[in-house]
Amino acid sequence: MPSDTPVGTEKKFIVRLVGLKPGASRETLVQALQRLLKGKSAEEIGKALERLPLVLSRSVSEDKARQLKLFLESQGAILKITYSASAVMVPPKEKRGQEIAPARERPKEAERPPDRVDRRAKPRIHAGIQVQPMGVGEILDRSFRLLRQYFWLFFVIIFIPQAVFFVVNFGLQFLISGDVTQDFSSSMGAGFGVSAFLAVLIFLVLQFWAQGALIHAVSETYLGHSTSIKGSYGAMRSRLGRLIGTMILWSILVFGVPALFGIIAAVAVPSLAVMGLGGLLTGIIAVVAVILAIWIFTTLFLNWLVADKVVVLEESGWMKALRRSKELMKGRTEPGFWKSIKMKASLIILVGFLIGIGIHLLFQLPGVVLGIVFPEGLVVTTVQGVLNMVAVSLATAYTAIAMILFYYDIRVRKEGFDLKMMAEKL
């Protein structure tokens, strides 16, 4: 029986660790690898696991490769085993015909790479990670799971701007009035105005930076990669200007347009009344104007809801990001009124809002009790401020994670984002 294996040469294999199975324990795998990779510390192996693929061996026998596969897969690893090219000798000429025949004539269409490389399909999904269409419940639950699993990563990212603002605000109040328990309004002055403006400016820049860093961190962890607080903030450096610009444009349009409409209505409605229009009719027009202003705000808000994700993850900005967001939020991907994209987004925001209220209650009640029991002072104000920051950070993080997963869900449904990733590995 002919064989491709040259006489006297054993087939050799390369064993690579390419990922972890969902649910696999990282610690267990590190311990298992420590038994195999003698002389490597747990820390070194842990770091290597963050930079997968990890080559475990470049030249092992078939039996050894099988043993490795059985053992490591039982510990939650995903392995890729390939022939070691250097170890396989070129078979004799007469045997070459038995190899897989290469393409005789490649069709022109097949040869040609896709017309346009989809830049938006860039984030790569880690092996073993399931990215698939999800319902609202699944999005909310997965957000909860992500928040719990990467609690400190997400929490600290959001907490940093809050903490900086708190410290700056605290310091300014102390410098200006000499008493942190006094409000700014009680010690007005030119110095205060400039300082307050600077504090708000610093806060806004940091807030947008944190927003971008959180999007980056959630995206990385959701797609199966690892990241850190420093890494997430660092990844946003090149995109920060674009993100701030787009979000300022977003704010002007989302809040400015309805406000403008409201001002026009506020001027027009009394004028109509003066011109002799009946009270009832004027009232109806006023109500319609209010409803219209709310409708304009809601429509613009929902249309451009994922603009920040587009800026960070697709690297586009300004009007292009707003257009892309509108394109993603348009239409429906499933039948049913409650399953339209905008309705799903509203439900996620509503649930996030309710959970946010619960979190605020939990963290602010002790502050209120503290304020009642003890006289107002530095300690009470500080504790109340810190509790408030924790509440804001937690509530913001949960809803933000849910919205990022929602953005991916739209792309999975409308663009087959996951299928594109899989097709490339087909």
Next chain:
Amino acid sequence: METAKDRLTIQTPEQVGFDYALAGLGSRTAAFLVDTVIRWFLVLAILAVVGLVYKFLPALDLSAWVKDLSKTWLIALAVLAYGLVDLGYFLLFEALWSGQTPGKRRQRLRVIRMNGQPIGWLESSIRNILRAVDLVGGFYPVGIVVVFLSRNNQRIGDYAAGTVVIVERQRSVPEDRKEVHAPQALTHPEIEWYVARLKPAQYQVLRSFLERRGQMEQGHRHELARLLSHQLSKQMFRSTRVSISYESFIEEIVALYEKRRRAI
């Protein structure tokens, strides 16, 4: 890397394991939201019925009796009535509907015992009476923290009753599943060649594309079909000039593959 840890595995004495996906805070809040809306309507309906009875049945005039009651008693009665609707709604539905309320049913959630058995009146009563502790101050501040810290996403009521909320598996087959039919005659003879070499993982990707293409935007749908066909021919080292559309090409491969699998 995110891991799917939110699972509960119940081992039977016969060493058969049942794996359940645990419901998280989000889907439970969404279910609670639906139940809250229904309870509001229920309270409104009760008020409307009381109003109608009061108006149309003068014989049942309770005004004299109400006047005799002190203000404290009236408040107590109102709280009791609301409590009965509030508590009774969850208690009755969960006990009678095997751990489901309308909101939970909509979200495909179910309360079960920790050993996998359906809950009864006792479990339903305990977990719903203790809802008041989770709810203290409104909006479940205690419940949120306890669920967040719990390994099985349990709130205090769940701990006391020995229950857990799970997500039910979707039993329905995707609608598009029936759409792909084996063609009467193959439009291209090389399709058989492809099908013979198609791996299960490749088939799954093609099948997913056919099931979900209806949701996709036209441009992306066409691009994906082309990418899949391109990758398939590249992987199989095959020179195939497809005279039909990419989607039809994929459809024929999937249909023939399924036909052969059925035959086996």
